[in-house]
Amino acid sequence: MNLLFAATELSPYAKTGGLADVLAALPAALRRRGHSVACVLPLFRSIRETLPELRPTDLVLSAPLGLSLQSARIWEGRTDRDIRVFLVEKEEFFDRTYLYGPPGTDYADNASRFFFFSKIIPLLAQHVQPTPEILHLHDWHTGLVPVFVRAGRLPFRTLFTIHNLAYQGNFWGLDFPLTNLPASYFSPAGIEFHQHINCLKAAIVFSDRLTTVSPRYAREIQTPEFGCGLAEVLHERKYKLSGILNGADYTRWDPRSDPRLATRYSAGNPDAKHLSKDLVAKQVGWEPSDAPLFCLISRLTAQKGIPLLIEIIDEFRQEDSRLIVLGEGDPSLQESLLGLARAFSQSIAVRIGFDEAFAHLLLAGADFLLTPSLFEPCGLTHLYALRYGTLPIARETGGLADTITSWNPVAGQGTGFLFQAPVASAFAEAVRRAKEVYRDPPSLREMRQEAMRQEFSWERSAAAYEEIYQRLIGSAARD
Ligand code: ADP
Ligand code: GLC
Numbered sequence: 001m002n003l004l005f006a007a008t009e010l011s012p013y014a015k016t017g018g019l020a021d022v023l024a025a026l027p028a029a030l031r032r033r034g035h036s037v038a039c040v041l042p043l044f045r046s047i048r049e050t051l052p053e054l055r056p057t058d059l060v061l062s063a064p065l066g067l068s069l070q071s072a073r074i075w076e077g078r079t080d081r082d083i084r085v086f087l088v089e090k091e092e093f094f095d096r097t098y099l100y101g102p103p104g105t106d107y108a109d110n111a112s113r114f115f116f117f118s119k120i121i122p123l124l125a126q127h128v129q130p131t132p133e134i135l136h137l138h139d140w141h142t143g144l145v146p147v148f149v150r151a152g153r154l155p156f157r158t159l160f161t162i163h164n165l166a167y168q169g170n171f172w173g174l175d176f177p178l179t180n181l182p183a184s185y186f187s188p189a190g191i192e193f194h195q196h197i198n199c200l201k202a203a204i205v206f207s208d209r210l211t212t213v214s215p216r217y218a219r220e221i222q223t224p225e226f227g228c229g230l231a232e233v234l235h236e237r238k239y240k241l242s243g244i245l246n247g248a249d250y251t252r253w254d255p256r257s258d259p260r261l262a263t264r265y266s267a268g269n270p271d272a273k274h275l276s277k278d279l280v281a282k283q284v285g286w287e288p289s290d291a292p293l294f295c296l297i298s299r300l301t302a303q304k305g306i307p308l309l310i311e312i313i314d315e316f317r318q319e320d321s322r323l324i325v326l327g328e329g330d331p332s333l334q335e336s337l338l339g340l341a342r343a344f345s346q347s348i349a350v351r352i353g354f355d356e357a358f359a360h361l362l363l364a365g366a367d368f369l370l371t372p373s374l375f376e377p378c379g380l381t382h383l384y385a386l387r388y389g390t391l392p393i394a395r396e397t398g399g400l401a402d403t404i405t406s407w408n409p410v411a412g413q414g415t416g417f418l419f420q421a422p423v424a425s426a427f428a429e430a431v432r433r434a435k436e437v438y439r440d441p442p443s444l445r446e447m448r449q450e451a452m453r454q455e456f457s458w459e460r461s462a463a464a465y466e467e468i469y470q471r472l473i474g475s476a477a478r479d
Helices: 018-032 045-050 110-125 145-151 173-179 199-206 215-220 231-235 270-283 306-311 331-343 356-365 381-387 398-403 424-438 441-453 458-478
Strands: 002-006 036-042 055-065 068-078 084-089 134-138 157-162 170-172 196-198 209-212 241-243 293-300 322-329 348-352 368-371 391-395 417-419
Touching: 002 018, 002 110, 018 036, 018 134, 018 458, 036 110, 055 110, 068 110, 084 110, 110 134, 110 145, 110 173, 134 145, 134 458, 145 157, 145 199, 157 199, 157 458, 170 173, 173 196, 196 199, 199 231, 209 215, 209 458, 215 241, 215 398, 270 293, 270 356, 270 441, 293 306, 293 331, 293 356, 306 331, 306 424, 322 331, 322 356, 331 348, 356 381, 368 381, 368 424, 381 391, 381 398, 381 441, 391 398, 391 424, 391 441, 417 424, 424 441
Parallel strands: 002 036, 002 134, 036 084, 134 157, 157 209, 209 241, 293 322, 293 368, 322 348, 368 391, 391 417
Antiparallel strands: 055 068, 068 084, 170 196
8 A cells, every 4th residue: 555644743853742753663564564655744943954865856836825825845855764754845834943832832823834734745645656545644733634635636545643632733713714725614514613723623524534542542532521622523423433552662662672771671681770770860960779760751741640740749759769750841840840859859850851862761760650641642651661661650541541451469460550530649549559569579570571571563553554544445446
């Protein structure tokens, strides 16, 4: 099959979260299965600076954006996995420090930036050789593509993957002329939602198929608690919605081969983790210690349950435990965390920023990973943590619930510690269960080994996507 992926992130060239990891790994897994896969992204500054073999092509594409006609040159490059990438060059939109805006904010012209990107995608698809049968679109930035495909009666099938329902691409109605769509599209049956343009709703209504990144999240988003206002819209379309669990890219995230670790280790000798633990302590200015080390590696947003972490901070102030946070995001959450690190510098360290190398080292050195997310479409960090023998303490939701089994002391089995209610007491209780296991080395060793044996391969996810592509192509042939 011939597939074109469209998105705004791709590891390691443009990344704010897990979407980037998916775009790096899934096309490569599909290619290993014999398909022809290319990706299209905006030519962001970070991509311009880092993508291998980047060069301009002769192709210049133009699309109306409101009253003006805008053009973009297409560039081409290749990822380190040898996947072909097309880039949409539009300096005034994409040659900026951040992808979407400084952490916690949005650029004021995001409607123009991503409507334009979404217009160029189907135009480009008509030039790509071999011609793609499927456009596989990711998150709201590409949400209008299925609308343009439908409105233009273009010969592509669209699969839209929801990585996070909380980000919908909501813009006021006055931006509608920027779509250049007939006025009838700005209606409840179209892309309008509460008098706004809603790019995610557009994708839900107009794409041929919808997926989310875990089966549990596909069910959750049809309920008011997780639906972010779109539960009903999704429920009405559940016939085309399903969940496919993400994989973990073990070529990048495996302590047996991770070049960023001073000492590699495996399920057979997880004790070598200790060396990374000492190194991590040193990096944040602490003496080595046998105290349990908890970590959180995350975007700092309400989604990730950071306020819950702040509420239970006493758990990490005691002599018997330590906490290291690596993240960036909401400025007020950053400030609160930094304040705690200043006040309790012997047991709490906070690093603000996006630091891939430290993320690897921290996953290897920590004993436990905290993921108290209020919702989690899939979550990749905990999948990596499992492979590093770093046991997740997680809210039982979305992909976390689908992939972590809670420690059962009677059976002596489990890969992490789950809690249900999104409240501080439940989270604190899970942390205490983890501390108990830490004090019992045979149980700790058993859990670590079980965690490290878990296998969430991209091959399995790719096979599931392949089935969907096949059905879409089959239905196109029947039309
Ligand atoms: P989300 O996509 O919701 O942010 P995921 O768990 O799916 O959550 O993916 C997060 C990805 O981003 C992981 O690869 C994680 O290691 C990485 N990450 C998050 N914050 C940071 C940070 N501050 N520094 C380095 N890597 C980070
Ligand atoms: C989103 C979700 C996260 C998921 C990632 C990749 O950012 O928040 O749970 O793992 O996308 O699909």
